[in-house]
Amino acid sequence: MGKKPRKYTPWERVYYPEVGRGLGITSRHFWANLLGFIPGINWIIRRTPGLNTLLKQEVVTIQWPEQKRPISERWRGRHRLNKREDGREKCVACMCCATICPSECIHIVAGESDDPSVEKYPEVFEIDLFRCVFCGMCVEACPCNAILMDTQDMLLCKYSSNDFVMTKKQLLDW
Amino acid sequence: MTLDILFQMVVSAIWAIAIFAGVANLAGLCTWVERKLSSMIQDRIGPNRANVRLFGANITAIGLLHPIADAVKMFMKEDFVPAGANRALHTLAPMICLFIPFVVFCVLPFVGPLHIQWKDIPADSIWLIGSLFPGDALHFSDYTLYFVVADLDMGMLFVFGIASLGVYGVLLAGYSSNNKFSFLGALRAANQMIGYEIALGLTAVGVFMVYGSLSLNTIVEQQGKLLWGIIPLWGIFTQFPAFLLFLACGMAEIKKIPFDLPEGESEIIAGYFLEYSSLKFTMFLFAEYVEMILLSAIITVLFFGGWQIPWMDGEGYRFLQWSGQWAGTWLAHALGLNVLRMLIALLQGAKFTVFLCVWVYFLFMIRWTYPRVRYDQLMKIGWKMILPLALLNILATGAALAVLRGWI
Numbered sequence A: 001m002g003k004k005p006r007k008y009t010p011w012e013r014v015y016y017p018e019v020g021r022g023l024g025i026t027s028r029h030f031w032a033n034l035l036g037f038i039p040g041i042n043w044i045i046r047r048t049p050g051l052n053t054l055l056k057q058e059v060v061t062i063q064w065p066e067q068k069r070p071i072s073e074r075w076r077g078r079h080r081l082n083k084r085e086d087g088r089e090k091c092v093a094c095m096c097c098a099t100i101c102p103s104e105c106i107h108i109v110a111g112e113s114d115d116p117s118v119e120k121y122p123e124v125f126e127i128d129l130f131r132c133v134f135c136g137m138c139v140e141a142c143p144c145n146a147i148l149m150d151t152q153d154m155l156l157c158k159y160s161s162n163d164f165v166m167t168k169k170q171l172l173d174w
Numbered sequence B: 001m002t003l004d005i006l007f008q009m010v011v012s013a014i015w016a017i018a019i020f021a022g023v024a025n026l027a028g029l030c031t032w033v034e035r036k037l038s039s040m041i042q043d044r045i046g047p048n049r050a051n052v053r054l055f056g057a058n059i060t061a062i063g064l065l066h067p068i069a070d071a072v073k074m075f076m077k078e079d080f081v082p083a084g085a086n087r088a089l090h091t092l093a094p095m096i097c098l099f100i101p102f103v104v105f106c107v108l109p110f111v112g113p114l115h116i117q118w119k120d121i122p123a124d125s126i127w128l129i130g131s132l133f134p135g136d137a138l139h140f141s142d143y144t145l146y147f148v149v150a151d152l153d154m155g156m157l158f159v160f161g162i163a164s165l166g167v168y169g170v171l172l173a174g175y176s177s178n179n180k181f182s183f184l185g186a187l188r189a190a191n192q193m194i195g196y197e198i199a200l201g202l203t204a205v206g207v208f209m210v211y212g213s214l215s216l217n218t219i220v221e222q223q224g225k226l227l228w229g230i231i232p233l234w235g236i237f238t239q240f241p242a243f244l245l246f247l248a249c250g251m252a253e254i255k256k257i258p259f260d261l262p263e264g265e266s267e268i269i270a271g272y273f274l275e276y277s278s279l280k281f282t283m284f285l286f287a288e289y290v291e292m293i294l295l296s297a298i299i300t301v302l303f304f305g306g307w308q309i310p311w312m313d314g315e316g317y318r319f320l321q322w323s324g325q326w327a328g329t330w331l332a333h334a335l336g337l338n339v340l341r342m343l344i345a346l347l348q349g350a351k352f353t354v355f356l357c358v359w360v361y362f363l364f365m366i367r368w369t370y371p372r373v374r375y376d377q378l379m380k381i382g383w384k385m386i387l388p389l390a391l392l393n394i395l396a397t398g399a400a401l402a403v404l405r406g407w408i
Helices: A016-036 A039-047 A096-100 A137-141 A168-172 B003-041 B066-076 B087-107 B155-176 B180-211 B216-222 B240-253 B278-303 B330-335 B337-367 B375-404
Strands: A106-112 A120-128 B052-054 B057-059 B114-116 B143-145 B316-319 B322-325
Touching: A016 A039, A016 B003, A016 B337, A096 A106, A096 A137, A120 A168, B003 B066, B003 B087, B003 B143, B003 B278, B003 B337, B066 B278, B087 B155, B087 B278, B114 B337, B155 B180, B155 B216, B155 B278, B180 B216, B180 B240, B180 B278, B180 B375, B216 B278, B240 B278, B240 B375, B278 B337, B330 B337
Parallel strands: none
Antiparallel strands: A106 A120, B052 B057, B114 B143, B316 B322
16 A cells, blocks of 8 residues: 555645646746846846846756866876877886776787887787776776876767777877 | 728738738747747757858857758658558548638637728729729728638637537547557547537637627627726636636647647557658647647637737727827827827737737646646546536626626
8 A cells, every 4th residue: 555645735726826836937947047048138137136046047058069068187088098208108018907907908919129128018009999998997007107098088989980999009199 | 892892802811811821930930939948947958959051150040940940851751651541531630630720710800900091092093903893992081991811700609610620630630540549549639629628618608798799809899998997808807717717628629738638658659640740740730839829819819808909999098087089199190090090900910919929838838837637637627627617607707797787
């Protein structure tokens, strides 16, 4: 047995006053939002005490893509590879990121580096963005600060599914 | 036939086209208004992307191009007739649905009669047509022009009679589609429309009793009278309970929320127009908006004085002890009496249109505020509440009139 429905008061049973009350709520939203779009009236409303709370515009739409939402600096976007001063990749092909990656989307082929101070470098460094879950574990695991996710790139749209496998060149020149 | 009658006929014909064009455009605009209004209520922005490139800039015109885009889309769609459907009836149904509300507009007086006092134009001076009426003349020295397509004495009966034919379109649509959902929707619509038809007629009876006529023009003229020299005798002041009941019945009659039982995504999908696509679907959609405008117009005529502007008409003005004829006032001297009357006629048309638009807005607000009623509630409201209350209203109005007019 569910809860018994509440008995309606005679005031509610007349129906019309409650209809009016409901219309009041929707009308307030309608006029507040409508007047907020008219620049001159909007200016007056925002500066009139009382009116600015009653007729506060509540539209929160962001006109994307003309208008972009500010993103936090910590927001995890598409990956990139960090560079050293001489323009070569910081990555030493230690495989930490590929090991910790839960979706196994990083593919690295290590090669011997020409630079005597660096032991290895990645000959191939590919990230399959279809598999990636953007968890950011690779960034945390990297000992050299070589892989980063700070491009703030959310527009991951391509014409071909092959383009979603990011090559080393694409990751370096983001 | 005389030249005077011919002139009136020509004006009526032009007026008919003007009303058709006006209502059709308003209905098209309603699709935009409804989407924009609902978005504002729900703290959204609504349609704003359809654009044309003009002088190197994207013109969106606050989404006003969306109705045009919709029309283009609807034209491009496949016109589908399901297998086993009765092709003739399937095609006929949307036409009936759209035809009926448009026809009703022809008895509605949008503008009051225009009285012309100019000069006679003899038939000889009218090119070609004048030779058909030798010796006749256009009597513009004392002429009254009526802006009603058909000024029927039984105007309101015509409205109810034709509007009740609308159920044929709905029923045929459901019946001919060879689809059980459609058929159920049509049965629901028929039940609802016929049920509320009775209550709708009875609620309006109170208004007929007060103004003593079924002619819409006479009803509007009667509403120009004043109570205690200040309050216009509009239907809303003389028949307030009838107004509330009429509003509820009217909304049920045009099948809008909260009485939109004939449609229902979870039960019978789109109801009676489920098997329609392309322009036929658009016609059903369009008919709904035209019906809404029609209901607004009828409410304006019956309860808000139609074209009557309070305290003035084409002949004169009256407010408490100040009243008199326009003729002889400085305004008439400055403008000329005919121009003044035309200006007032324009004002009357504007007043009617404003009230009509306000009621369309109100119906939209209701639509986007309320959930629908349950089916048993719908039947209960119609038969157990509105019908007895309408009968009670007739009784009370009769008693009040008998006392006020000293019949007892």
